[in-house]
Amino acid sequence: MRKLKNSELNRLEVEEFKSVKKIPLIVILDNIRSLNNIGSVFRTSDGFVVEKIYLCGITATPPNKDIHKTALGATESVAWEYVEDTLSLVKKLQKEGVIVAAIEQADNATMLQDFQVSKQEKYAIVMGNEVKGVQQEVVSASDHCIEIPQFGTKHSLNISVTTGIVLWSFLEKLKLK
Numbered sequence: 001m002r003k004l005k006n007s008e009l010n011r012l013e014v015e016e017f018k019s020v021k022k023i024p025l026i027v028i029l030d031n032i033r034s035l036n037n038i039g040s041v042f043r044t045s046d047g048f049v050v051e052k053i054y055l056c057g058i059t060a061t062p063p064n065k066d067i068h069k070t071a072l073g074a075t076e077s078v079a080w081e082y083v084e085d086t087l088s089l090v091k092k093l094q095k096e097g098v099i100v101a102a103i104e105q106a107d108n109a110t111m112l113q114d115f116q117v118s119k120q121e122k123y124a125i126v127m128g129n130e131v132k133g134v135q136q137e138v139v140s141a142s143d144h145c146i147e148i149p150q151f152g153t154k155h156s157l158n159i160s161v162t163t164g165i166v167l168w169s170f171l172e173k174l175k176l177k
Contacts, residue, residue, distance in 0.1 A: 014073070014076050014077045017046070017049075017077040018077065018079075020049060021049075022049045022050060022051040023048065023049055023050060023051065023170060023171055023174055024051065024119075024121065024122040024123060024174070025050050025051055025122070025123050025124070025125065025167070025170050026050070026051055026052045026053070026054065026093070026098065026122070026123070026124040026125070027041060027045055027050055027052075027053045027054070027124070027125055027127065027163065027167075028053075028054045028056060028086060028089060028090070028100075028124055028125065028126045028127065029041060029053065029054065029055050029056060029059045029127050029159075030056050030057060030059070030086045030126050030127065030128050030129060030134050030135060030138060031056065031057035031058045031059060031086070031128070031129040031132075031135070032055075032058075032059045032060075032127070032129060032130065032159060033058065033129065033130055033131075034130060034159075035060055035064055035066035035067050035069075035070075036066060036067075036069065036070045036160075037070075037130065037158070037159050037160045038055070038059060038060060038067050038070075038071075039066070039067040039068065039069060039070030039071035039072075039074075039075075040070045040071070040160035040163075041053065041127070041159070041160055041163050042062075042067070042070075042071040042074040042075050042078055042080070043070060043071050043072055043074045044160065044163055044164045044167060045074065045078045045163075045167065046074035046077050046078050048167040048168065048170075048171050050078060050167065051079065051122075052078070052079040052080065052081065053078055053079070053080040053081075054080070054081055054082075054083050054089055054124075055080060055081070055082045055083070056082075056083050056084065056085065056086040056089060057084065057085070057086060059082075061080075061082045062075035062080070063075070070160075086126065086135060086138050087135070087137050087138050087141060090124070090126065090138055090141050090142065091141065093124050094141075094143070097121075097122065098122045098123065098124050099121050099122070099123050099124070099143050099144070100123075100124045100125075100126065100141070100142045100143050100144070101115070101123060101124070101125050101126070101142055101143065101144040101145065101146045102125075102126045102128070102134045102138060102139045102142040102144070102145045102146070103125055103126060103127055103128070103134070103145075103146050103147075103148070103162060103163075103166055104126075104128060104133050104134045104139055104145055104146075104147065105133075105147050105155075105156070106139055106145045106147070108145070109145040109146060109147035110144060110145065110146055110147070111146075111147055111148075111149050112146050112147065112148050112149070112165070112166065112169050113149070113169070115144065115146050115169075115173075116173075117170055117173040117174055119174055123170065125146070125163075125166055125170075126138055126142065127159050127162065127163055128159070130158075130159055133156075146166070148162060148165055148166070
């Protein structure tokens with residue numbers, strides 16, 4: 001085996017990325033504090049060709065040097081929009097036919113591996129604050145609550161890690177690539 005050079009990876013240019021078919025998935029960041037987490041979500045969303053990111057509440061927006069440090073330019077490729085109120089956004093997306101799933105530990109949550117995805121639907125996942133998680137009113141308004149099973153001593157995963165796991169799962173279930 002030999003590591004590939006960047007020139008061998010056949011990556012898209014930003015303008016090409018904007019025109020390729022995206023997975024029918026929106027990421028909603030609900031009051032994310034860490035600029036590095038925000039940047040990481042942008043970078044991961046680029047890697048999995050996510051349709052759009054909504055930045056809500058206290059979540060910072062580009063341009064920002066600390067977001068850029070981990071996004072590595074993905075703020076230029078992935079469509080994004082700032083919306084102040086997460087709950088209002090969730091209700092708006094649902095009226096448009098988007099299925100909203102809060103990623104949270106909750107009673108009656110569906111384990112990620114058991115969550116069924118349909119190619120005929122569009123989804124939005126809500127990622128919550130590093131300390132408080134997804135706001136309860138947003139969890140209550142969501143169509144689904146998805147949980148990643150964990151078996152260690154900690155109660156949660158980092159939001160950027162969680163986003164990566166969930167995006168990979170959706171991509172794999174949609175089998176678009």
